[in-house]
Amino acid sequence: MKKIGLGSWFLLILLFTLPPSVFAGWDFSRVTIPEEEIKSGGPPKDGIPALTNPQYLSASEAMFMQADEEVIGIYLNGVARAYPIRILSWHELVNDRFGDLPVLVSW
Amino acid sequence: MYSRQVDNVELTFGVSGLLYKSNVLMYDRQTESLWSQVLSQAVSGPMSGHTLQVLPSTLTTWEQWQQKHPETMVLSMETGYSRDYSKDPYADYYPRRSGLFGVFRGLFKGHEGKERVVGITLNGQPKAYSLDSLRQQGETSDQHAGEKIFFRFDNVSGALTVSREQGEIVPYIPTYWFVWKQIYPTSKRHQENQLQ
Known part of the structure; x- marks a missing residue:
């Protein structure tokens, strides 16, 4: 009887111990870009948590802000808001609202 | 946005x-x-092919934004998540995508690929412009896709406006050159001395 090589055992063990593929569970129907160019970024789905219902401070309350730090500034429907990059980097997406308009701030 | x-x-x-x-x-x-x-x-997926409407936003500093909009509100650190907001998690890795994930490390020599650009597509033709260079020049123009386009940097708010000859706004995407180049491999990139 043919022996199963060490490499094959290794592969088998790997197969059963690896977490499910990051690509599992996604609906790739109607895909418009080459599928082989979709890569894993490292963190799993929602591993980087997008924000919803963000809270705000006035400029005078925001003591943590430094003059030269980068922000994304948005002025829309008479409302001005600043999104510090150092907060956005942890979340990448903010599901927000300017008046009636639902918006997505992305970084 | x-x-x-x-x-x-x-x-x-x-x-x-x-x-x-x-x-x-x-x-x-x-x-x-x-x-x-x-x-x-x-x-x-089900929404495949649908587009998101791009709305204007500005990448600037807190000081400049506050000068232009003193009534501005600021995103609070009370996000419901405990993260160390005292520092940018990617600070050591900029540009964050390439450094953190390592996928594209070494594809570009030195910092060339990491340059911040604004990318536009006009009449189906993509082109990227160095953000630093546009910022330095304040007002400038370029010939692209058979049209003259104008760049205006507002020094107070730090906001960049790109427009066509008749004043129509051209939407742009701020990103890194190496990202833009991968999405639009045929994209031209302006050389500084070409700007008028």
Whole structure:
């Protein structure tokens, strides 16, 4: 009887111990870009948590802000808001609202 | 920034963990379709082919933004998540996509690929401009896709406006050159001495 090589055992063990593929569970129907160019970024789905219902401070309350730090500034429907990059980097997406308009701030 | 209103449906977005050309793919929680930020478009699933309306936003400093909009509000650190907001998690890795994930490390020599650019597509033709160079020049223009386009940097707010000859606004995407180049491999990139 043919022996199963060490490499094959290794592969088998790997197969059963690896977490499910990051690509599992996604609906790739109607895909418009080459599928082989979709890569894993490292963190799993929602591993980087997008924000919803963000809270705000006035400029005078925001003591943590430094003059030269980068922000994304948005002025829309008479409302001005600043999104510090150092907060956005942890979340990448903010599901927000300017008046009636639902918006997505992305970084 | 985008509108979350698509076909009269309000979508909520999350981070998929997947990348396309080193740029984040997001997904909407209503249909689980995947969306590309750089393409502003759904690339798979039920929403495939739908586009997100791009809304104007400005990358600037807190000081400049506050001068222009003293009444501005600031995103609070009370996000419901415990993260160390005293520092940018990617500070050591800029540009964050390439450094953190290592996928494109070494593709570009030195810092050339890491340069911040604004990318536009006009009449179907892409082109990228160095953000630093536009900022330095204040007002400038360029000939692209058979049209003259104008760049204006507001020194107070730090806002960049790109417009066509008749004043029509040209939407642009701020990103890194190496990201833009992968989405639009044929894209031209302006050389500084070509700007008038």
